[in-house]
Amino acid sequence: MEKAVLVGIKLKREKISLEESLQELAQLTKTAGARVVAAISQNRETPHQKYFIGEGKLEELKVVCDSKDADLIILDHDVSPSQLGNLEAVLERKVIDRTELILDIFAQHAHTREGKLQVELAQSQFRLSRLSGKGVQLSRLGGGIGTRGPGETKLETDRRHIWKRISLLKKEVDRIKMHRLVSRKKRSRSEIKSIALIGYTNSGKSTLLNALSNARIPSEDKLFATLDPTTRRVYLPSGITVLITDTVGFIQKLPHSLVNAFRATLEETTESDLLIHVVDASSRFYEDQINTVYNVLEELGMIARPIITVFNKLDRVENKKNIELSMRQYAPATAISALQKQGFEELFRLIEKQLSLPS
Numbered sequence: 001m002e003k004a005v006l007v008g009i010k011l012k013r014e015k016i017s018l019e020e021s022l023q024e025l026a027q028l029t030k031t032a033g034a035r036v037v038a039a040i041s042q043n044r045e046t047p048h049q050k051y052f053i054g055e056g057k058l059e060e061l062k063v064v065c066d067s068k069d070a071d072l073i074i075l076d077h078d079v080s081p082s083q084l085g086n087l088e089a090v091l092e093r094k095v096i097d098r099t100e101l102i103l104d105i106f107a108q109h110a111h112t113r114e115g116k117l118q119v120e121l122a123q124s125q126f127r128l129s130r131l132s133g134k135g136v137q138l139s140r141l142g143g144g145i146g147t148r149g150p151g152e153t154k155l156e157t158d159r160r161h162i163w164k165r166i167s168l169l170k171k172e173v174d175r176i177k178m179h180r181l182v183s184r185k186k187r188s189r190s191e192i193k194s195i196a197l198i199g200y201t202n203s204g205k206s207t208l209l210n211a212l213s214n215a216r217i218p219s220e221d222k223l224f225a226t227l228d229p230t231t232r233r234v235y236l237p238s239g240i241t242v243l244i245t246d247t248v249g250f251i252q253k254l255p256h257s258l259v260n261a262f263r264a265t266l267e268e269t270t271e272s273d274l275l276i277h278v279v280d281a282s283s284r285f286y287e288d289q290i291n292t293v294y295n296v297l298e299e300l301g302m303i304a305r306p307i308i309t310v311f312n313k314l315d316r317v318e319n320k321k322n323i324e325l326s327m328r329q330y331a332p333a334t335a336i337s338a339l340q341k342q343g344f345e346e347l348f349r350l351i352e353k354q355l356s357l358p359s
Contacts, residue, residue: 002144004029004072005065006039009053011046016252018043020285024252025076025098027202032105032145037068050086052079062091072145074101078253081130096145098253099126104145114176121169128162193355194243194271195234198297199278200289201249204312206230208278208338209246237348242355245272250296252288270300274354275307281323281335282316290330308350309333315340 006029008022018041026036042057051058052075065073073087073095087095096104103123110119197205210216213232231245277293279286290309297303309330311323315337327333332350336343 002034002072003037003068003070004034004074004145005061005068005070006036006074006076007053007061008039008041008076009047010041010043012044016288017285020288021076021252023285025074025101028098028101028105029074032101032108034072034074034145037070038064040064047077047079047083050083051090052077052083052087058087058090065091065093072096074098094144101145102251102254117169117172117176121166121173124162124166124169128159128166192241192243193273194245195274195276195351196245196247196272197276197278198247198293199249200280200286200293201251203249203278203280203289204338205246205249205278208276208310208312208336209244211338211341211344212244236352237345238352240352240355242351244276250293252292254292254296270302270305272305274351275302275305276351277307277309277330278338279309279311280313281311282313286311287326306354308347308354310347311335312338314343 006022006025008018008025010018010021022039022041026039029036040057040061042053044054048054053061061073064070071093073091073093075095075097077097078099079087079097084095084097103119103126106115106119106122110116197209199205209230209232212234229245229247231243234242234244236242275297277290279290283289294303297305309327309332311327311333312335314320314323314335317323320335323335327335332354334343334346334350336347
């Protein structure tokens with residue numbers, strides 16, 4: 001298991017708290033399979049041109065890495081290829097940024113052909129952007145996180161080859177998109193209402209779908225545990241059948257390349273009759289997470305769709321008064337524990353009301 005040192009940088013223009021961002025980076029690192037041995041942070045007006053972090057902080061980082069015997073440095077920012085190269089030269093260790101870390105997690109968790117295609121597309125686009133800064137040879141220090149991925153059998157670094165591969169992958173993803181369109185039209189003709197579960201990663205969407213339908217989707221206390229969308233039939237108390245789809249979770253600073261690569265998957269959400277926004281009510285940062293989800297919805301042109309906000313993990317919440325206030329703010333809303341199957345009666349009532357079904 002790789003030993004990682006996390007580096008958080010708060011730039012003046014950013015609104016996200018440094019504590020929250022580093023906490024999330026630690027979760028991402030754990031999900032990727034590395035162990036966090038230390039974390040350092042810095043506030044800066046703007047990034048250092050050569051190293052992104054300041055030279056004094058760079059010296060501190062080198063000392064920490066040596067004392068902890070770390071073999072991986074993870075930056076909680078996207079940095080330029082030249083900055084990564086400069087950092088690796090000084091630290092003599094592999095350095096990756098936030099996007100590389102997320103891509104690695106996606107590579108580990110994509111199991112269907114669709115998911116693997118989308119991950120490889122995102123990886124190929126990312127590598128193409130790094131060619132100019134890394135030189136012709138994209139060799140990294142060692143293996144492990146940031147170096148693996150589906151379809152990654154020694155991807156040639158020739159720019160023309162990568163463009164060709166990207167073109168082929170896009171065609172495959174477009175075929176998936178057409179297949180989904182045909183499937184949606186069939187569902188539309190059958191008059192079965194469709195619902196999409198959306199929310200911040202690790203908010204409990206998969207656990208909720210399992211509880212509603214016995215779907216048996218793997219659900220772990222990790223970020224991006226579910227990448228491939230799963231659709232299941234759910235029978236409402238009124239006797240009506242609906243289709244509920246579990247989708248990939250959102251995250252702060254989600255790279256645009258990943259949003260684009262997974263657009264075919266997310267389009268399942270854009271065509272749904274109703275969105276259920278699952279919120280981790282036990283998180284201290286759930287308000288920020290709600291804002292992140294709404295920002296992505298706006299980017300996808302889905303902000304006007306009917307939404308029920310479901311505050312999940314109520315069994316872990318100590319101060320329930322805050323949740324009651326938030327429920328009024330984000331109405332229609334309810335609070336549940338998907339794990340303990342509590343609060344489902346009100347959830348079903350809201351679903352039937354929003355879909356204008358007899359209750």
